[in-house]
Amino acid sequence: MVYVRNAFLMKDCxxxxxxxxxxxxxxxxxxxxxxxxxxxxGVPVMEHKExxxxxxxxxxxxxxxxxxxxxxxxxxxxxVDLIGESDAETVxxxxxILDEEKRHRKEFRLQLETKTIDxxxxxxxxxxxxxxxxxxxxxx
Ligand SMILES: [Fe+2]
Ligand SMILES: [Fe+2]
Numbered sequence: 001m002v003y004v005r006n007a008f009l010m011k012d013c014x015x016x017x018x019x020x021x022x023x024x025x026x027x028x029x030x031x032x033x034x035x036x037x038x039x040x041x042g043v044p045v046m047e048h049k050e051x052x053x054x055x056x057x058x059x060x061x062x063x064x065x066x067x068x069x070x071x072x073x074x075x076x077x078x079x080v081d082l083i084g085e086s087d088a089e090t091v092x093x094x095x096x097i098l099d100e101e102k103r104h105r106k107e108f109r110l111q112l113e114t115k116t117i118d119x120x121x122x123x124x125x126x127x128x129x130x131x132x133x134x135x136x137x138x139x140x
Contacts, residue, residue: 002051003020003023004023006054011058014131017131018111021131022104032093040090052064062111065108066109069104
């Protein structure tokens, strides 16, 4: 929710499209976790804590998003450590998500440090292509 909203408000194309692409990753995470919860007999809750979008400028949004990814990395790592060998399926899903959260954190950190396009070399190709193409078209 934070990323979707912030992506609308970012005037710079590259961080906006990057934030949008990462919001889509987060939606996939929710789907994977929801499927896992239901498969194990649970019911996903949809309650949400109050949203904090960061201070209202590009740097504020990126800093908040970096902090959210950093918190997510810590939380998923704690869960992986806690579950350990007792549930390989859940740990496999959590590790996959953890890897993506680390990448997200890195992307937002790189955006905070510099906004040059050549810093996107760590993105999966499809994300890089979408951002590069979308931002090239928007300039013409
Ligand atoms: Fe996530
Ligand atoms: Fe993330």
